[in-house]
Amino acid sequence: MTLKPWALAGLALLQATPLYAAEEGGGPLAINTALIIWTFLIFGIVLVVLSRTAWPAILGAVEQRETHIRELLEGAERDRAAAAAAAEENRRLLEETRAKAHEAINEARLQGEAMRAEVLATSRREQQEMMERARRDIAAEREGALESVRREAVDLAIRAAEKLVRRSLDAEDNRRLVREYLAGVGARAEA
Numbered sequence: 001m002t003l004k005p006w007a008l009a010g011l012a013l014l015q016a017t018p019l020y021a022a023e024e025g026g027g028p029l030a031i032n033t034a035l036i037i038w039t040f041l042i043f044g045i046v047l048v049v050l051s052r053t054a055w056p057a058i059l060g061a062v063e064q065r066e067t068h069i070r071e072l073l074e075g076a077e078r079d080r081a082a083a084a085a086a087a088e089e090n091r092r093l094l095e096e097t098r099a100k101a102h103e104a105i106n107e108a109r110l111q112g113e114a115m116r117a118e119v120l121a122t123s124r125r126e127q128q129e130m131m132e133r134a135r136r137d138i139a140a141e142r143e144g145a146l147e148s149v150r151r152e153a154v155d156l157a158i159r160a161a162e163k164l165v166r167r168s169l170d171a172e173d174n175r176r177l178v179r180e181y182l183a184g185v186g187a188r189a190e191a
Contacts (some may be wrong), residue, residue, distance in 0.1 A: 154178045
């Protein structure tokens with residue numbers, strides 16, 4: 001609010017009357033009217049000069065600072081909102097990553113169990129095949145051994161029969177005797 005020059009003059013007159021009265025009394029509170037008028041006059045001049053030169057710059061700086069603070073507050077609010085959104089996104093990504101990790105672990109466990117079952121089944125199957133081959137090999141070896149024993153037994157029987165009969169049997173008689181003997185030995189071996 002700027003004071004008008006006539007308002008200053010009016011104030012000076014209102015002040016001058018009581019001051020003049022006090023000057024006449026001359027007490028310790030004596031007021032110098034001329035000093036008051038010059039003080040008001042200088043104050044008015046300084047007020048006018050400052051209102052035209054310094055105050056616009058001061059008010060401009062205050063308004064600029066106020067604008068700058070408002071912009072900083074708005075920027076801080078935007079940054080806070082962006083940080084909250086980023087934190088939420090990070091939390092969502094973390095939960096998503098955890099879910100994928102659990103899923104991968106479960107899938108790996110299931111694959112491991114499936115591979116284990118497959119390996120067990122394969123090893124059991126191979127074990128059965130090996131057992132069957134071993135049984136067949138044992139049976140073949142047993143048959144071969146029995147056949148070898150039978151031949152030796154036939155040879156022994158033929159030699160013993162030759163000694164008993166003291167004559168050599170012809171080929172047809174030898175075959176018949178061998179067949180009969182093998183049939184008897186086979187019946188005893190199975191029993």
